[in-house]
Amino acid sequence: MEFTKRLKSAFPWKMFWLLLLLLLTCNLSERITDAQDADIVSSCSRYKKSVFDKQDGYSFLFPSAPITYKTLDTCHSYTPLIVDGTPADPKEFPHMARLGNRNDNNVTNWFCGGTLISNRLVLTAAHCLYSESGEINVVRLGELDFDSDQDDAEPEDFGVRNTTEHPDFKYPVLYNDIALVELDRGVRFSVYKHPACLPFNDGERYSSFVAAGWGQTSFAGAHSSKLRKVKLNGFRSNCLQSDDVEELPSGYNATTQMCVGSAQNKDTCNGDSGGPLLTYHEEYPCMYHVMGITSLGIGCGTPNVPSLYTRVHSYLNWLKQEMAKIS
Ligand SMILES: *[C@@H]1O[C@H](CO)[C@@H](O)[C@H](O)[C@H]1NC(C)=O
Ligand SMILES: *[C@@H]1O[C@H](CO)[C@@H](O)[C@H](O)[C@H]1NC(C)=O
Ligand SMILES: *[C@@H]1O[C@H](CO)[C@@H](O)[C@H](O)[C@H]1NC(C)=O
DSSP states (O other): OHHHHHHHHTSOHHHHHHHHHHHHHHHHHHHHHTOOOHHHHHHHHHHHHHHHEEEEEEEOSSTTOOEEEEEEEOOOOOOOOOSSSEEOOTTSOTTEEEEEEEOTTSOEEEEEEEEEOSSSEEEEOGGGGGOTTOOOOEEEESOSBTTOSSSSOOOEEEEEEEEEEOTTOOTTSOTTOOEEEEESSOOOOOSSSOOOBOOSSOSTTOSEEEEEESOBSSTTOOBOSBOEEEEEEEOTTOOOOTTSOTTOTTOOOTTTEEEEEOSSOOSSOOOSTTOEEEEEOSSOTTOEEEEEEEEEOSSTTOTTOOEEEEEGGGGHHHHHHHHHTOO
16 A cells, blocks of 8 residues: 555656646647648638539439539549659649740740749749840740640630749849749639649658659750659758859758759759749649749759759748739
């Protein structure tokens, strides 16, 4: 009796409460760093529902039976890509935009990629606004193969009402390489033209990403007429040294940039400048997050030489502020 009593009082309550406190605070701080932006989460769900939730009405076969509606979720995934650069499937990347300059003779030079993020705004790299090919005055959405009219696509060209680069972008230095292109009219969403979601986190937790674009298929090679995709790996901090690239005088900035590439010799470059670096939405297999913007390719297809992407998550406040100006 005496023995058990002593054992009981010897229970290290202090230690127990301390551990409990520690556990709770750890959990809490994890949730704080994980905090998702409520507006971004809800607009992402809204975009998904606007195209992929179909209301299906049916009625029992007796007179005056009420019509019952059921929501049909048509959001499904495309074959996960394990492979090297391959052509994209129809409707696989409905947020893909291609940006170009159309001259007086109606000849278009396409030179950058972009990502539709709302019904009027396309996200791209700020350096795309400084192209030798001229200003961006045309945006194509819903395209798959530029050389084909028979592909399963619904291409549509939009004019440009306005472009806005990040206020801290100082061309030709490539920090804060992020810009928005405002279209001249709203996009009617469909399975061919549909926004990608903004990031719910900074992307450090992912070991792999998907890049898509019509960019070169080899270093200094020709552009591809077909939209292509490639799986790439995050290099985390193993990025270039500070004096490696003159466009980045203070080297790689891990807060505002992502370093992503491939350990193999992929047969695809990383898509056009301005195009997206993507991850899959965790709940909606048909949706993506645009985690990065293609900013600086160092050696296309050279193994273990990553490229730099603007880390979209660190610009959410700026993006929300600019998005609020357009209604
Ligand atoms: C210019 O080219 C676009 C696409 O190639 C075409 O849809 C459009 O009709 C052309 N416009 C004129 C004025 O020729
Ligand atoms: C273009 O965007 C900038 C930045 O958001 C804004 O200050 C300017 O008023 C816009 N111009 C037009 C014509 O909408
Ligand atoms: C990275 O960029 C952020 C935001 O511009 C800046 O505050 C920070 O000092 C930069 N870090 C380095 C190491 O240059």
